[in-house]
Amino acid sequence: MPISQTLKFWRGEDLILNFTMTPTVDITGWVISFTITKSQNNPSKVLQQTATITSGPNGQFQVLLSSAQTDAIQPDKYFHDVWRTNPGSERILALGDCIVGGSARIP
Numbered sequence: 001m002p003i004s005q006t007l008k009f010w011r012g013e014d015l016i017l018n019f020t021m022t023p024t025v026d027i028t029g030w031v032i033s034f035t036i037t038k039s040q041n042n043p044s045k046v047l048q049q050t051a052t053i054t055s056g057p058n059g060q061f062q063v064l065l066s067s068a069q070t071d072a073i074q075p076d077k078y079f080h081d082v083w084r085t086n087p088g089s090e091r092i093l094a095l096g097d098c099i100v101g102g103s104a105r106i107p
Helices: 067-071
Strands: 007-010 015-020 032-037 045-050 052-055 060-065 076-084 091-101
Touching (some): 045 060
Parallel strands (some): 007 091
Antiparallel strands (some): 015 060, 032 045, 052 060, 076 091
16 A cells, blocks of 8 residues: 655755655665656656665665756645556555645745
8 A cells, every 4th residue: 555645845945755665575676756746647747756776675765856856846736656667566655745835045
């Protein structure tokens, strides 16, 4: 069953999103994709990023989003999901709302 969570961040932030599979599953060799869309089941992607496995045997991975990537997203409420995308093994791992706040500072 996927983990349901709400992500909140500010436009223009650098982000490191850490994930751990529960229960622990060895994810060595998995391809994992993080996506933000305007709404659930919307095929038009606002952002898509491949995750980095940080500890395969411990089921840990992270998604890095640069300030340039988050700055390109208009403040609003979106939907995010995380999928294992290996051919023949596609599976939803996490999903939920994604709330992007306006710029927190003036550069």
